[in-house]
Amino acid sequence: MPATQEDVARLAGVSRKTVSNVVNGFPHISKDVATRVAAAIIELGYTPNHAARSLRTGRTGTIQLVVPELEVSYFAELAQWVVAAAEERGLSVLIRQTRGDRERERLALEGSNGDATDGTILSPVSSDLAAIVSRKSTAPVVLVGEVAGDGMLPHIGIDNEAAAYAATEHLTRSGRRRVGFIGAQRDQMSHMARMRRNGYERALRDAGLDVDEGLVRYTDGYHRREGAAGLRDLASTGLDAAFCATDLLALGAIRAARDLGIDVPTDLAIVGIDGLDEGAYSVPRLSTVAPDKKAIATRAVERLLQAIDAQTGTGDSPDWSEEVVGFELVQRESTS
Amino acid sequence: MPATQEDVARLAGVSRKTVSNVVNGFPHISKDVATRVAAAIIELGYTPNHAARSLRTGRTGTIQLVVPELEVSYFAELAQWVVAAAEERGLSVLIRQTRGDRERERLALEGSNGDATDGTILSPVSSDLAAIVSRKSTAPVVLVGEVAGDGMLPHIGIDNEAAAYAATEHLTRSGRRRVGFIGAQRDQMSHMARMRRNGYERALRDAGLDVDEGLVRYTDGYHRREGAAGLRDLASTGLDAAFCATDLLALGAIRAARDLGIDVPTDLAIVGIDGLDEGAYSVPRLSTVAPDKKAIATRAVERLLQAIDAQTGTGDSPDWSEEVVGFELVQRESTS
DNA sequence: TTGTAAGCGTTATCAA
DNA sequence: TTGATAACGCTTACAA
Numbered sequence: 001m002p003a004t005q006e007d008v009a010r011l012a013g014v015s016r017k018t019v020s021n022v023v024n025g026f027p028h029i030s031k032d033v034a035t036r037v038a039a040a041i042i043e044l045g046y047t048p049n050h051a052a053r054s055l056r057t058g059r060t061g062t063i064q065l066v067v068p069e070l071e072v073s074y075f076a077e078l079a080q081w082v083v084a085a086a087e088e089r090g091l092s093v094l095i096r097q098t099r100g101d102r103e104r105e106r107l108a109l110e111g112s113n114g115d116a117t118d119g120t121i122l123s124p125v126s127s128d129l130a131a132i133v134s135r136k137s138t139a140p141v142v143l144v145g146e147v148a149g150d151g152m153l154p155h156i157g158i159d160n161e162a163a164a165y166a167a168t169e170h171l172t173r174s175g176r177r178r179v180g181f182i183g184a185q186r187d188q189m190s191h192m193a194r195m196r197r198n199g200y201e202r203a204l205r206d207a208g209l210d211v212d213e214g215l216v217r218y219t220d221g222y223h224r225r226e227g228a229a230g231l232r233d234l235a236s237t238g239l240d241a242a243f244c245a246t247d248l249l250a251l252g253a254i255r256a257a258r259d260l261g262i263d264v265p266t267d268l269a270i271v272g273i274d275g276l277d278e279g280a281y282s283v284p285r286l287s288t289v290a291p292d293k294k295a296i297a298t299r300a301v302e303r304l305l306q307a308i309d310a311q312t313g314t315g316d317s318p319d320w321s322e323e324v325v326g327f328e329l330v331q332r333e334s335t336s
Numbered sequence: 337m338p339a340t341q342e343d344v345a346r347l348a349g350v351s352r353k354t355v356s357n358v359v360n361g362f363p364h365i366s367k368d369v370a371t372r373v374a375a376a377i378i379e380l381g382y383t384p385n386h387a388a389r390s391l392r393t394g395r396t397g398t399i400q401l402v403v404p405e406l407e408v409s410y411f412a413e414l415a416q417w418v419v420a421a422a423e424e425r426g427l428s429v430l431i432r433q434t435r436g437d438r439e440r441e442r443l444a445l446e447g448s449n450g451d452a453t454d455g456t457i458l459s460p461v462s463s464d465l466a467a468i469v470s471r472k473s474t475a476p477v478v479l480v481g482e483v484a485g486d487g488m489l490p491h492i493g494i495d496n497e498a499a500a501y502a503a504t505e506h507l508t509r510s511g512r513r514r515v516g517f518i519g520a521q522r523d524q525m526s527h528m529a530r531m532r533r534n535g536y537e538r539a540l541r542d543a544g545l546d547v548d549e550g551l552v553r554y555t556d557g558y559h560r561r562e563g564a565a566g567l568r569d570l571a572s573t574g575l576d577a578a579f580c581a582t583d584l585l586a587l588g589a590i591r592a593a594r595d596l597g598i599d600v601p602t603d604l605a606i607v608g609i610d611g612l613d614e615g616a617y618s619v620p621r622l623s624t625v626a627p628d629k630k631a632i633a634t635r636a637v638e639r640l641l642q643a644i645d646a647q648t649g650t651g652d653s654p655d656w657s658e659e660v661v662g663f664e665l666v667q668r669e670s671t672s
Numbered sequence: 673t674t675g676t677a678a679g680c681g682t683t684a685t686c687a688a
Numbered sequence: 689t690t691g692a693t694a695a696c697g698c699t700t701a702c703a704a
Contacts, residue, residue, distance in 0.1 A: 002451075002474075004681055015691045020683060028689055045472055050452040051396065052681030055387035055696050062430065062452065069416060071613065076412035080405060083433050092452060094398065094430045097419050115338075116386045116398065116428060136381055138338075224617045255617040277407065281560045281591040283619040340697055351675045356699060364673055388697035391680050675704070681696105688691075 003044035012040040023048060059312065062092045063304060064117040066108040067145075068100045068125050072222060072248060074274045074293075075123065078144070081297030082121060089305060100125035100221065109135045119304045128189055129153070140307035140318075142300045146192035154307070154320050156300045158291040158327045160192050164199025166329050167271045167289045168243045172207035174335060176241035176269055179204060180215040182230035182253055183222065183245025196245050196273070215239055219249065227252025235260050240268060241335075247274035247288050254282060254334060265336040275330060284333035295325040339380035348376040359384060395648065398428045399640060400453040402444040403481075404436045404461050408558060408584060410610045410629075411459065414480070417633030418457060425641060427454075436461035436557065445471045455640045464525055465489070476643035476654075478636045482528035490643070490656050492636045494627040494663045496528050500535025502665050503607045503625045504579050508543035510671060512577035512605055515540060516551040518566035518589055519558065519581025532581050532609070551575055555585065563588025571596050576604060577671075583610035583624050590618060590670060601672040611666060620669035631661040 005019040012019065014033055021029055022037040040046075054060045065082050067075040083093045094117055098104040105127045109120060115137075123145030124132060132141060133152050142154045149155030171179050181200050185193035201211045215237055217230035227249030231242060235257075244250035250272030257264050264270055264284055272279065275290020307318040341355040348355065350369060357365055358373040376382075390396045401418050403411040415431060422429045430453055434440040441463045445456060451473075459481030460468060468477060469488050478490045485491030507515050517536050521529035537547045551573055553566035563585030567578060571593075580586035586608030593600050600606055600620055608615065611626020643654040 005683095006681080016681090017683080017692080018690060021690085024683085030689065033690080047447065047451065049391070049681050051387050051391035051394075052696090053683080055385070055391050055680090055698085056682045056684085058696085060387065060452075070406065070412045070419070071416045073409065073412070073614075076406045076409070076415075079412075079431070080407045080433065083406070083431055087433075092430050092432070094428050095415070095419055096428070097416065097423075111383065115383065116396075224613065228617070251614075252617055255619060255621075258619050277560065278409075278587075278614055281564070281588055283591060283594050285591075342697080352697090353676080353699080354674060357674085360699085366673065369674080385697050388680090389699080391682085392697080392699045394680085673704105676702085678699105678701085680698085680700105683694105683696090685694085686692090688689105 002049075003046040004049070005046070007044055008037065008040045008046050011044060012036045059308070060116060060118050061090065062094055062117045063301070064094045064096060064108065064120040066096045066098060066105065066120055067123045068221075069097050070095070073276050073278060074222075074246065074248070077276065078123075078293055078297055081294045082301060085298040085301040089301060091301070091305070098125065102126040102131075106131065106135075109137060109141065111137045111139065115139065118308050121300045121304055126187070126189060138311070140304060140311060142304045142307070144296055144300050146190040148191040149320060149322055151320055151322075154303050154318070154323065156296050156303065156323045156325060157192070158296075159324050160195035161199040161202070163273055163289045163291070163327050164196040164243065165203045166199075166327070167273060168200045168203035169207070170271060170287065170329060170331070170335060171241040171243060171269055172203060172209065174269065177209060178212075178215065178237070178239040178241070179209070180217065180234045180237065180239040180242040181245070182217045182219065182227055182234065182242055183249045184216050184218045186218050193245065200243055219245075222246040222248050224248050224252035224255070228256035231256040232260065235262065242268060242270050244270065244272045247272035247276040247279050247286060250286055250288070250334070251278065251282055254284070254286065265334050269335040271335050275328070279332070282334075287332045287335040288330050289327050290330050291327045292325045299323055299325065338385070339382040340385070341382070343380055344373065344376045344382050347380060348372045395644070396452060396454050397426065398430055398453045399637070400430050400432060400444065400456040402432045402434060402441065402456055402458045404459065404557075405433050406431070409612050409614060410558075410582065410584070413612065414459075414629055414633055417630045418637060421634040421637040425637060427637070427641070434461065438462040438467075442467065442471075445473060445477065447473045447475065451475065454644045457636045457640055462523070462525060474647070476640060476647060478640045478643070480632055480636050482526040484527040485656060485658055487656055487658075490639050490654070490659065492632050492639065492659045492661060493528070494632075495660050496531035497535040497538070499609055499625045499627070499663050500532040500579065501539045502535075502663070503609060504536045504539035505543070506607060506623065506665060506667070506671060507577040507579060507605055508539060508545065510605065513545060514548075514551065514573070514575045514577070515545070516553065516570045516573065516575040516578040517581075518553045518555065518563055518570065518578055519585045520552050520554045522554050529581065536579055555581075558582040558584050560584050560588035560591070564592035567592040568596065571598065578604060578606050580606065580608040583608035583612040583615050583622060586622055586624070586670070587614060587618055590620070590622065600670050605671040607671055611664070615668070618670075623668045623671040624666050625663050626666050627663045628661045635659055635661065
């Protein structure tokens with residue numbers, strides 16, 4: 001049976017509340033009492049009871065990170081940064097996977113686990129903004145995924161249109177004329193997918209090239225397998241470059257090109273978005289647009305915390321504005 | 337202000353306890369009362385308060401997964417399975433990263449977050465078994481990482497010696513004579529590293545080959561970068577095959593070989609352990625020994641749950657035995 | 673089958 | 689600067 005504040009108080013010869021004050025670093029405590037209590041705490045190996053504390057305070061010190069799947073490296077890398085940023089602020093991170101499933105996204109938001117967390121960092125795939133905004137749970141949400149916040153919810157991300165533009169322009173600048181796009185989404189939910197496609201098309205037009213729907217391939221998700229399938233399907237169109245919506249698609253495309261005897265980058269240049277570590281070691285190394293994932297994670301945690309504090313009464317009122325972080329075009333071997 | 341059982345009880349015209357019974361699916365409830373309560377719950381949008389419940393029951397419904405870092409794909413894939421297995425059993429998963437740091441591993445075990453979780457699935461790197469066993473926290477622990485349980489703690493994993501043997505034998509069978517090993521650990525903490533090295537050496541001897549320390553390269557961790565460095569370092573020894581302790585090391589090695597103009601697999605065969613999806617799309621595709629990660633995750637969750645139940649009084653007494661799950665040698669292009 | 677009373681360990685309020 | 693008392697929302701006896 002673990003020790004309670006009661007036990008500590010008895011041993012130190014003070015009241016329960018005094019122990020609470022010491023534990024929480026309350027300002028006005030006499031040196032004497034403080035040391036006596038500290039000694040008792042160590043002697044008994046006292047640890048505050050988490051459940052009791054959060055029942056009383058209404059805060060759990062835990063936030064939720066809801067992503068489609070950790071197996072997709074982008075989310076693993078993002079999760080890594082979120083966990084690190086949360087740790088620095090004394091928060092724990094509970095991870096939930098949705099596999100892009102709308103019902104799972106809803107459940108995660110509604111707190112299927114009761115109110116075990118103080119707030120959510122959500123990377124939605126199939127929920128529209130309305131569904132997220134109209135959730136019942138009052139715990140704050142910060143978006144980091146495909147859906148934009150539109151002033152109703154905070155959203156942290158890169159300028160997807162600009163990122164796609166930079167990637168595509170990189171291809172056209174090197175003289176590529178028939179630039180395919182792998183990873184278009186049929187589903188119109190994804191703001192990100194729309195923006196990436198817009199950037200691709202605008203870059204083509206700015207380069208004086210026609211936008212050709214025949215060079216576009218749709219995928220359900222963003223796995224290597226789908227990238228490979230997309231490229232196989234596109235190979236007969238005689239394209240000389242492919243912009244892939246994500247690095248994983250691009251890595252799948254590289255593999256498929258190789259299998260078809262298409263040399264990358266000589267016959268076909270390939271570029272992705274995500275800046276995965278994997279792309280720095282692939283054969284050939286993958287050119288990519290690398291979002292500042294650390295900034296996305298850190299700012300998401302900070303803004304969530306801000307929203308939580310604001311709700312509790314502490315802290316300034318949060319704003320729901322879009323927040324844009326930087327990206328960097330990383331030129332490697334897959335684009336000559 | 338969210339609704340409480342009290343509110344529901346008032347609306348339904350019953351007592352608080354009755355609401356509790358309905359919520360928890362208690363057997364003996366009259367149809368009439370049940371529907372009245374259910375209606376009230378929906379009308380008020382009642383959700384059980386997690387903190388209050390766990391204060392009362394002493395259980396949180398959350399387990400901890402402690403890994404070195406999610407960026408290492410093996411752990412991302414493992415985490416994916418753990419989260420999935422936990423979800424099926426109604427548990428949430430809190431993820432903590434240690435970066436292999438001993439102090440962080442200790443903190444995670446001692447429940448730096450109070451007793452916010454019911455138990456821990458730990459993949460230790462720098463803690464020895466004694467440190468883990470002698471922790472103060474009473475929450476159960478299941479090991480899935482490098483340290484073995486030695487009958488003092490449950491451990492789920494593959495037979496590392498056999499896995500390494502299978503990988504190395506695969507190389508010698510195809511006629512390779514100078515087989516290097518990348519990923520040896522100076523630190524003697526890691527049972528896994530020791531076993532993998534043993535398997536490597538035994539396979540060499542069984543193939544009538546000498547064990548040559550000059551063909552062994554040590555790494556601090558298991559990143560692609562270190563695999564690349566290991567191979568560059570080994571290249572001058574004229575090896576014709578490399579067994580890498582993990583897939584990430586192997587993928588780094590493939591990249592380095594390419595940079596050195598060494599053809600894989602013609603000049604150099606490479607094999608790893610982990611069965612990462614990445615290896616199915618690399619150029620060349622990576623031969624690997626694939627542990628049954630789903631089984632590791634599922635069994636770890638099940639045994640942790642069993643230990644938790646046993647502690648609470650429910651359930652049989654758990655056993656601390658080693659549990660071995662299967663692996664599969666996957667032959668791909670990196671070994672001809 | 674349902675209700676009553678008590679208490680889980682903490683912090684907030686207010687008085688001393 | 690410290691202490692007594694009262695919640696926080698729930699479940700576990702036990703009684704009705």
